[in-house]
Amino acid sequence: GIRQVVILASGLDSRAYRLDWPAGTTVYEIDQPKVLEYKTATLADHGAQPSAERHEVAIDLRFDWPKALRDAGFDAAKPTAWLAEGLLMYLPADAQDRLFEQITELSAPGSRVAVETAGRAAEERREEMRERFARFAAQFNLDQALDIQNLIYDDPDRADVTQWLNEHGWQAHGLHSLAEMRRLNRSVESEHLRDDDAFSTFVTGERS
Numbered sequence: 001g002i003r004q005v006v007i008l009a010s011g012l013d014s015r016a017y018r019l020d021w022p023a024g025t026t027v028y029e030i031d032q033p034k035v036l037e038y039k040t041a042t043l044a045d046h047g048a049q050p051s052a053e054r055h056e057v058a059i060d061l062r063f064d065w066p067k068a069l070r071d072a073g074f075d076a077a078k079p080t081a082w083l084a085e086g087l088l089m090y091l092p093a094d095a096q097d098r099l100f101e102q103i104t105e106l107s108a109p110g111s112r113v114a115v116e117t118a119g120r121a122a123e124e125r126r127e128e129m130r131e132r133f134a135r136f137a138a139q140f141n142l143d144q145a146l147d148i149q150n151l152i153y154d155d156p157d158r159a160d161v162t163q164w165l166n167e168h169g170w171q172a173h174g175l176h177s178l179a180e181m182r183r184l185n186r187s188v189e190s191e192h193l194r195d196d197d198a199f200s201t202f203v204t205g206e207r208s
Contacts, residue, residue: 005052005079006030006069008099009061012039021052028074030065033058048176060092062095066102067119072179079207081111089118093158100161104168104207111207113170116177117161119193163206 003025007013010029021027023098027050029036036056059068070076082103088096103113165172183188
């Protein structure tokens with residue numbers, strides 16, 4: 001029954017276009033202005049139209065995004081479905097806590113949240129990823145490889161998302177991504193991928 005959806009750091013996510021949304025659904029996409037501008041223009045060039053009422057909230061999450069969200073028409077009195085996917089690894093522990101505090105403040109009873117947590121990789125695994133990106137750069141004749149590890153916070157003080165939500169008015173549970181991949185017969189078993197902590201957990205919760 002939820003008709004209000006917020007995608008945090010939406011990037012090039014196309015759910016507002018490709019999903020068969022129920023009538024009356026509004027999708028708010030929050031990301032930096034240039035990201036949203038590029039996505040909207042590219043999809044428009046291909047004749048793509050959103051399948052829900054789509055609102056861009058062009059703001060960096062480091063600023064007052066709750067105000068920008070409200071200014072775009074968001075109603076905190078209505079239940080909301082929140083999505084934070086591919087985001088938490090780019091936040092330090094305190095910023096992650098603040099993000100969920102803000103989500104909770106904006107969530108009416110019955111709201112839902114879906115989150116992909118930040119995996120924790122050992123230094124050997126991080127070095128493997130650096131080497132892999134370097135090989136990609138050489139393969140495609142790029143002058144410099146993107147070191148994605150420089151953008152990721154491997155913060156040992158990061159709160160467990162499921163536990164945090166359960167302690168702050170949500171009923172939440174988590175499913176390790178490896179377990180879900182095995183259930184779907186999409187396993188990635190490999191001697192290079194045995195560090196379970198390097199993989200994320202899928203967390204869902206409902207606001208009490």
